[in-house]
Amino acid sequence: MSETAAEPTAPLRARAEIDLGALRANVRALRARTPGAALMAVVKSDGYGHGAVPCARAALAAGATWLGTATPEEALALRAAGLPGPILCWLWVPGGPWRQAIEAGIDVSLSGMWALREAVAAARAAGRPARVQLKADTGLGRNGCQPGPDWAELVGEALRAEAEGLVRVTGLWSHFACADEPGHPSITAQLDRFREMLAYAEEQGVRPEVRHIANSPAALTLPETHFDLVRTGIALYGISPSPELGTPADFGLRPVMTLSASLALVKHVPGGHGVSYGHHYVTPGETTLGLVPVGYADGIPRHASGAGPVLVDGKWRTVAGRVAMDQFVVDLGGDEPAVGSEAVLFGPGDRGEPTAEDWAQACGTIAYEIVTRIGTRVPRVYVNGEEIG
Template sequence: MSETASLPSAPLRARAEIDLAALRANVRTLRAKASGAAVMAVVKSDAYGHGAVPCARAALAAGATWLGTATPEEALVLRAAGLTDVRILCWLWTPGGPWREAVEADLDVAVSGMWALREVTAAARQAGRPARVQLKADTGLGRNGCQPGDWAGLVTEALRAERDGLIRITGLWSHFACADEPGHPSIAAQLTRFREMLAYAEGQGVTPEVRHIANSPATLTVPESHFDLVRTGIALYGVSPAPELGTPAELGLRPVMTLSASVALVKQVPGGHGVSYGHHYTTAGETTLGLIPVGYADGVPRHASGAGPVLVGGKWRTVAGRIAMDQFVVDLGGDEPAEGEEAVLFGPGDRGEPTAQDWARAAGTIAYEIVTRIGSRVPRVYVDEDREDRRTQ
């Protein structure tokens, strides 16, 4: 086992245990579902809260061949950690970004418009080497990406820069809007538009290394979208992209993160006792309360006040009253677990504990947000690292 930092030998206030064996198994499942396409492990936002570098290494050891980040800064951290012999795509750029650093680090950079093409070609001139550029098409998501009406101009200018030796067009790609909604008409419409934009670019002379549009839900349910590469994000971490697609177990996935804390205090209180700010919860009768020392500063969603589930002493408990910045309370119903006993907020569910999806339901959000928002003061504790992970260092 390794940890994110040097941790005390005493029990931790809280911990997010990251099961790298589960992550590797998820990669193997996704590779099997990818119809022969290569697999990109998306490790943006610190690997959705799981830790980018350890998760990237584990994913590569299990057969992923690309890494993906949102920002160039995230990608540069991976390079600095020694992940130098793997392709990394970063796609969220703003004017004045670290283009030259990205070019010199041999990153693949996404270009969605003329301003970005101008900046990356200028950086390539400064660096004295061509930039690896992937042109992104907006096929209907309406976020980043080049609109179909502007595609011809972007392709023309990119090909000119390629002929001048300033860039290499390594990819053509897009992103789905509703792949997590089975049968949504936009899925077929975006695929049709993507094929049209691919055909135009390739007809003009673009010869990309990879063409890709499939995210996690499309990897799992839309095989015709796999092309050369699939970008797997949330599924990599064993979280279902949407309840409508199935549970993690039904999709062949296993949740990677288990969030737990040590019970800080157990005390008896009389009936009618208010609990936490605003007294939105009042005890129905004499009972015991348990103090759980994590709160919204740790990423526990305040919107789950009065609803978030926790496993304490082998039983599901519910957050009593408001979740505060550093702590919340559960009504133990007269039970008296010892201080220091484990309280599990979420995990795979094997021991009867809640899952990230249960917390998402309680907070009115999605499971992506539950795992990604867990804050930096909760130590990540990595289990089941193996030699294959270390070989990618």
Template sequence: MTETVPLSTAPLRARAAVDLAALRDNVRALRAAAPHAELMAVVKSDAYGHGAVPCARAAVEAGATWLGTATPEEALALRAAGLDGRIMCWLWTPGGPWREAIEAGLDVSVSGMWALDEVTAAARLAGPSAPARIQLKADTGLGRNGCQPGEDWDRLVTAALEAQSAGLVRVTGLWSHFACADEPGHPSIAAQLTRFREMTAYAEARGVRPEVRHIANSPATLTVPDSHFDLVRSGIAVYGISPSPEIGAPADFGLRPVMTLSASVALVKQVPGGHGVSYGHHYTTAGTTTLGLIPVGYADGIPRHASGTGPVLVGGKWRTVAGRIAMDQFVVDLGGDEPETGTEALLFGPGDRGEPTAEDWAQAAGTIAYEIVTRIGTRVPRVYLNEQVAD
């Protein structure tokens, strides 16, 4: 989990301010986009780098009825932090903490017979904590986790129903995941929806009575209403980042970025023209100028691939990373300006003050904004704003 510090004691080097009021507003916007379905707020990977426990609490306060994580350890940490209600986790490997998950009342995903065998064995040991709550995952075309249609699905459904009849499990859900929902109109979307309907209909015809059927992720929640079913799973959109930047910025979807990453300028100095900057001297000053040292680097999650391209707001002006991003620091050419040491350098945020956004950094690094926020390291403290719900 990331470190949480009070605002008044936040270190000057760097901080990631997480606006929980914005997160609550995003959850409300997502609920409005899928008004007939429940909402799962996905808080995997420490809430995409924002801090799992504070973000999970804020999401529940705003009406999320489910929480979702990838690993069981993430889900168990939420329980240990006092979060009640429905929590689902889906990334299991053999020998995982099945019994602990059952005893904690988690919903666990099952994609194959090995997982069903392990969860039923754990349920026998759990005794009064059984039955285990399981959700059967169908591979409808993503080609990643999930059970293949046809004989594999028939076998898994049959075995799950037998385990349910024995009192070891209860099948609480049927689910899948899109491959290309961030590309509206992609033919795979309709194909996966058809396959999902077929596979859920088959399971229900055999006797499965799921509480929830779900396939919609963030982009599908916002752009594919036919995919909403009983529950939508929203991850990146909860944190105010557009899941489909090609068709809309966050504001176009009623979202606001939650994280603002800033650092304090550590040094300002004048250098002559022809001066090499950072490792490899991939940047050389064109003439006499000033350089500013920003004390964060790839050990803090700043992508090295954005060397020479990453944007930063210093002194009210956009600057660009000069030369290579190092492990702990990088340099910007201030063009002769001389801001005071300690001046705030805004790497990304909502853009209200003219600062870059996570999407701008994604473009600079040739990646997606999901990766930009998720990779911000643990030595950058998270400072939580608006922790209390406004009256």
């Protein structure tokens, strides 16, 4: 979970500028849309590529009350950085750091009996109860306990462990499969199943602190799913979870990351000049080429070859030929920006630059992947780190 100082003292090959002021504003916008629920800031995968620790701090400062991670290692790193309050982590494997998580006061998600057994054993070793949340598979078909006998067994054994002082059941939760697809029939089916599984657990005596199923798309568009807590991931970073639902601006959100690089070379070439591996692009006439010094080792999708948009000198350009490991080329059409000029791959769009969604469309993927895959060779530069006034 790398953390880079604010403005650098020397030009950078590339930079991912992270606007923490935009992130705080996004938290406030999300809270306004979910007034009856607490808000979890999901900072898994190093804050979706934005930097988990600084983004977590900014989110808590703006009113988020929970943090969420996938892996226990991510959660433990947040605690080591001094992040307070409840943290939920949900992706466990046998032999994981259960005791460390319990000692750090981290909520651990349980989807089956094996996980409950490991949590109980770790709680005994730690000499303190484990904070556990029981996850229900209401139809996503990934993690989570199946309804029926499996759920009954998990609930019953968790209550027995709670009676022994070994666990505290702090939450009941699930996850949508298609909340980003308006009107999908699975949404209602999952919500009905979740209510049924909640009712069973509560009838048996579970008294959770929080019940939650809403992810970013549900938080934005399905108020009936909010319950006690909403888990906001991609929306926190100012990216719409689906173009079908609306743009970031439609939800009062602003993209947090701007990815840019400094042109490493500008040169004249004749027509018929091959560009990059395989010569999949050949210049149609005499032109100028600009070398952008980032590639797939930095997280630029190779699928962006011949398609990825870049703003250079106020004009949209397109990746010419293949994206290589460390660099790609744009055809500047005869223009001659200075070496060192800024090439903006994506940002909020205020200056006419492409957005992460534009890159997603060019690559046949989703904007989540575009920002999350930006690698550690690209420094994160944090701006607007403190509230003004």
